[in-house]
Amino acid sequence: xxxxxxxxxxxxxxxxxxxxxxxxxxxxxxxxxxxxxxxxxxxxxxxxxxxxxxxxxxxxxxxxxxxxxxxxxxxxxxxxxxxxxxxxxxxxxxxxxxxxxxxxxxxxxxxxxxxxxxxxxxxxxxxxxxxxxxxxxxxxxxxxxxxxxxxxxxxxxxxxxxxxxxxxxxxxxxxxxxxxxxxxxxxxxxxxxxxxxxxxxxxxxxxxxxxxxxxxxxxxxxxxxxxxxxxxxxxxxxxxxxxxxxxxxxxxxxxxxxxxxxxxxxxxxxxxxxxxxxxxxxxxxxxxxxxxxxxxxxxxxxxxxxxxxxxxxxxxxxxxxxxxxxxxxxxxxxxxxxxxxxxxxxxxxxxxxxxxxxxxxxxxxxxxxxxxxxxxxxxxxxxxxxxxxxxxxxxxxxxxxxxxxxxxxxxxxxxxxxxxxxxxxxxxxxxxxxxxxxxxxxxxxxxxxxxxxxxxxxxxxxx
Numbered sequence: 001x002x003x004x005x006x007x008x009x010x011x012x013x014x015x016x017x018x019x020x021x022x023x024x025x026x027x028x029x030x031x032x033x034x035x036x037x038x039x040x041x042x043x044x045x046x047x048x049x050x051x052x053x054x055x056x057x058x059x060x061x062x063x064x065x066x067x068x069x070x071x072x073x074x075x076x077x078x079x080x081x082x083x084x085x086x087x088x089x090x091x092x093x094x095x096x097x098x099x100x101x102x103x104x105x106x107x108x109x110x111x112x113x114x115x116x117x118x119x120x121x122x123x124x125x126x127x128x129x130x131x132x133x134x135x136x137x138x139x140x141x142x143x144x145x146x147x148x149x150x151x152x153x154x155x156x157x158x159x160x161x162x163x164x165x166x167x168x169x170x171x172x173x174x175x176x177x178x179x180x181x182x183x184x185x186x187x188x189x190x191x192x193x194x195x196x197x198x199x200x201x202x203x204x205x206x207x208x209x210x211x212x213x214x215x216x217x218x219x220x221x222x223x224x225x226x227x228x229x230x231x232x233x234x235x236x237x238x239x240x241x242x243x244x245x246x247x248x249x250x251x252x253x254x255x256x257x258x259x260x261x262x263x264x265x266x267x268x269x270x271x272x273x274x275x276x277x278x279x280x281x282x283x284x285x286x287x288x289x290x291x292x293x294x295x296x297x298x299x300x301x302x303x304x305x306x307x308x309x310x311x312x313x314x315x316x317x318x319x320x321x322x323x324x325x326x327x328x329x330x331x332x333x334x335x336x337x338x339x340x341x342x343x344x345x346x347x348x349x350x351x352x353x354x355x356x357x358x359x360x361x362x363x364x365x366x367x368x369x370x371x372x373x374x375x376x377x378x379x380x381x382x383x384x385x386x387x388x389x390x391x392x393x394x395x396x397x398x399x400x401x402x403x404x405x406x407x408x409x410x411x412x413x414x415x416x417x418x419x420x421x422x423x424x425x426x427x428x429x430x431x432x433x434x435x436x437x438x439x440x441x442x443x444x445x446x447x448x449x450x451x452x453x454x455x456x457x458x459x460x461x462x463x
Contacts, residue, residue, distance in 0.1 A: 030116035031461045032106065033064040034099070034135075034160070035073045035123050060123050060164075063450045067458065070115030074102035076131075079352040087357040093386045097144055099135050101153035108154035119461055121162040122401075123453075125446025126414070127349070129168035130387075133423065136163030136401030137389035144386065162403035162460055164453060166446030167412050171419050172341055172350050173365055173384050178416035179340040180225035181251050182329060187213045187221070191335040191413075213337050221338040224367065225251060232418075235390075237425045245425065259421050260323040262438050266410045267307040268320045270440035274306070275318065305411075305441050335413035342368035346376045353387065354379035393426040400427075403460045405435040405453065409442030433460075 061071045076098035081090040103120060110117040124132035138144065139159025148158075171178070188211070195205040213221070229247035232255050237245040245255040307313055312327035313320060341350045346361035354364045362379045363369040369378040385391050392398040404427055408420040417438065424436035435456060442448060 030119050031069045031457065032115040032117065032120045033060065033069050033071050033123060033457075034102065034120050035059075035061050035071065057447060058450065060447045060450060060453065063454055067454050069457075070113075072102065072106065072115075072120075074098060079349065079355070088355055088360060089357070091355045091357070092353050092383055093144060093147060095131060096134050096138070096387070097147040097151060097153075099131060100138075100144060100148060100158040101151055103135070103158040103160060104148070104154040104156040107156040107158075118161060120160040121164060121457055121461075122160055123164040123166075123447075124168075125166040126169050126444065129165040129446065130170035130389075132163045133165045133168045133170060133404075133406075134387065134389050134392075136160055136165075136404060137392045137398060138386075139399035139401070141392060141395065141398040143382070157399070159399035160401050162405070162457070163401045164405045164457075165407070167408050167414060167444050168406070168420065168423070169350075169415050171388050171390050171422065172353075173388060174228075174231050174390075175341045175350075175415055175419060176339045176365060176367070177224045177228040177231060178418045179336065180221045180338060181228035181247075182416040182418060183334040183413075184221070184225045184251065186330065186334040187218050189213065189334045189337055211337070217338040220371070224338065227367070228418075229253075232422070235422065235426070237422065238429060239425070240428065255418075255421075256325060258425075259417050260325045260328075262417075262421065262436070263325075263328060263410060264313075264320045264323050266438045266440045267310075267313055267315075267323075269437075270307050271315065271318060271320070274308075307440065332411050332413055339368060340415070344368055344371050344373045346372075346374045351376075354383060389423065390426060393423075393430055393432075400430065400432055403433045403435075405456050406437075407442075407446075407449070408438050409445060410438040410440050411442065412438075412444045414444040 061073060064071045077090040077094040079088075079090045081088070083089050099122070106113060106115075106120065107117045122132040122135050124130070135158075140157050144158075169175075189209075191209045193207045193209055195207075197204055226249070229249055229251055232245075232247045237255060239245055239254075239258060243254065245253075245258050247253040247255050307320070308315055310331070312324040312331055314322035314324075341348060342363055342365045343351060346363070348361075351361040351363065354362045356362070356379075359377060361374075361376065363372060363376045364379045364384050366378070369376065393400065404424075406420050406424055408417060420436070420438075424434050427434040439449065447453075
């Protein structure tokens, strides 16, 4: 009996330690995590398996199960997909309608499926981040009804409770001009091509891509960058104090200052974390306890960049007081050539997104259509609109998610930081609870802060 009692005590102690380490947590009943499957804009007809992704990181589905949530991972139609007649079936808005149909299915079967269909939280990265944002911004909007009816989707609502969006690649009809506004004057590019591990290997294959843009591309970059201020000024963006955020013809102004302020907040958070870590390590040493003292690990972004050592940051007495935005952008470097999204020769994932049943690639901006080198057609205005949440955030016919969490890495160069800033500002203007940040030192990635993500999910589900 003594051995049995000791064994029970050991088990109880082990469970408590695991809870303290955030390996297990108390289940929060009711919530449903809806996960997407997207990378580089290429959506695939398969569900996300719990466990690790191809980069070797534990994914959100696995954490959701540990936190007691129901996980739903629907397959969606993706670009390149064809039907039995050779017609393309993955063009916009197919993938979004598939996700909406999944939400409707859950509501239609709410009395048969575990989980609360009124607490659906979507999560996605990159193109999946865009899909998650769109799902949250376009709930029940009539624009999508013809597509859903043709699919045979259930006659239910498709609005969701909350949306988690990592580096959403969206607002595509203005993404080229935003990119050139941000990376203005930087004409060399430095990127990487990341591919799944080779058979028998665990590490992904990473190939560097470097070069200098052509004179024609440099001219396009200048022209596109000058178009961005007019777009920003048309949005009537305002900060939390109600101050209008604008840009002058040279691309400077209060909106640029706002983007820089979010960068400053990211740096300040990292400084505070590092200070606390050092203080805790010193206290542990004084008390003779084991020291951790680990630097934060940022997947895909070695070496670690200490904010106190960055020339583009001004820090006084441990507080960030200024960001040299131009120097910050040079520090990050340009990744994409001009045009970044709507290519004059077509062929990008975004060009493919706006194809139709007969034509695989089409333009989605007037600028590129007028400069097309492939004789490309222009996508229909409604198709373009249906993939841009900026058109729906202020639309009363769209039921918005109650909560949003947006993360765009501070060194992410896949799209302009302005894209996520505009999204967050518009949401806040509509009174939507919005948790927005540029996490320090992180590139284009997702599911890198799962403890924080699920603390947020736990909190909103408990309200």
